[in-house]
Amino acid sequence: MRVIRLLFIAFLAVTAISLRAPEPARAASAAAIDADARATLDHFFKTVVNGRELANKAEAILIFPSIVKAGIGIGGEYGEGAMHIRGATTDYYNLIGASVGFQFGVQTRSVIIMFMTPAALAGFRSRAGFKVGVDGSVALITVGVGGSVDTDKVVDPIIGFVFNNKGLMYNLTLEGSKITRINP
Numbered sequence: 001m002r003v004i005r006l007l008f009i010a011f012l013a014v015t016a017i018s019l020r021a022p023e024p025a026r027a028a029s030a031a032a033i034d035a036d037a038r039a040t041l042d043h044f045f046k047t048v049v050n051g052r053e054l055a056n057k058a059e060a061i062l063i064f065p066s067i068v069k070a071g072i073g074i075g076g077e078y079g080e081g082a083m084h085i086r087g088a089t090t091d092y093y094n095l096i097g098a099s100v101g102f103q104f105g106v107q108t109r110s111v112i113i114m115f116m117t118p119a120a121l122a123g124f125r126s127r128a129g130f131k132v133g134v135d136g137s138v139a140l141i142t143v144g145v146g147g148s149v150d151t152d153k154v155v156d157p158i159i160g161f162v163f164n165n166k167g168l169m170y171n172l173t174l175e176g177s178k179i180t181r182i183n184p
Contacts, residue, residue: 028080030184034089036065037082040110044161054154058114059121060085062179064095070106075099077177079111080184091125092184097177111174113138113160120157129180138174 040063045052055061060083067079077097082089095111115121124130132138139156160174 028184030092033080033082033092033184037063040065044112055114058116059118060115062093062113064111066108067095067111068108071099072104092182093179094182095177095179099176109162111160111162113158115158117157129178132174132177
C-alpha cells in the first residue's frame with residue numbers, strides 16, 4: 001500500500017510540473033557542448049585502450065557528455081551532445097527519453113554513439129528525430145578486461161558506449177530514447 005501511495009504522489013508531482021506554464025527550451029551554448037564533448041571523447045580514449053582505432057574507423061561519432069536520468073516509477077532522461085565527422089563538429093543533438101516501470105533513482109552517464117557505415121549515418125541524418133529501437137538499433141558495446149574492445153568483431157552499423165555512471169539507477173538502456181537535432 002505504501003508503494004502505491006508513493007507512486008501516486010510521484011505521479012501527481014510529475015503532472016503538476018508538466019501543467020505549469022511552459023518555458024522555451026534552451027540548449028547549452030555550442031562552445032559549452034563542444035568543450036564537454038571533447039573532454040568526454042578524450043576520457044573515452046584514455047579509458048578504452050583501442051577506442052581511438054575504433055573511432056578512426058567510424059564515419060561519425062555522436063557524443064553526449066552528460067545524460068541525466070531520474071525516475072520513481074515514471075522516469076525521464078535528457079542530455080545534449082555534438083556530432084563529430086573526421087574530428088570536426090558538424091551538428092548538435094539532444095537525447096530525450098521517458099519510461100514507465102520499475103525504476104528508482106537518479107543517474108548521470110555519458111554516451112558515445114559511433115556510426116560505422118555511410119548508410120547508417122545517412123539514415124540517421126535523414127530523419128527529423130531518430131528513435132532508438134524504432135528507426136534503428138544501437139548495439140551497446142561492453143568494454144573488456146583492461147579497457148579493450150575487439151575492433152575486428154565490431155560488425156554493427158551503429159554502436160554505442162555508456163560510461164561514467166554516477167548515481168544508482170535500475171534500468172540502463174537507450175531503447176526508446178529520441179535523438180533530435182538542435183540549434184544551440
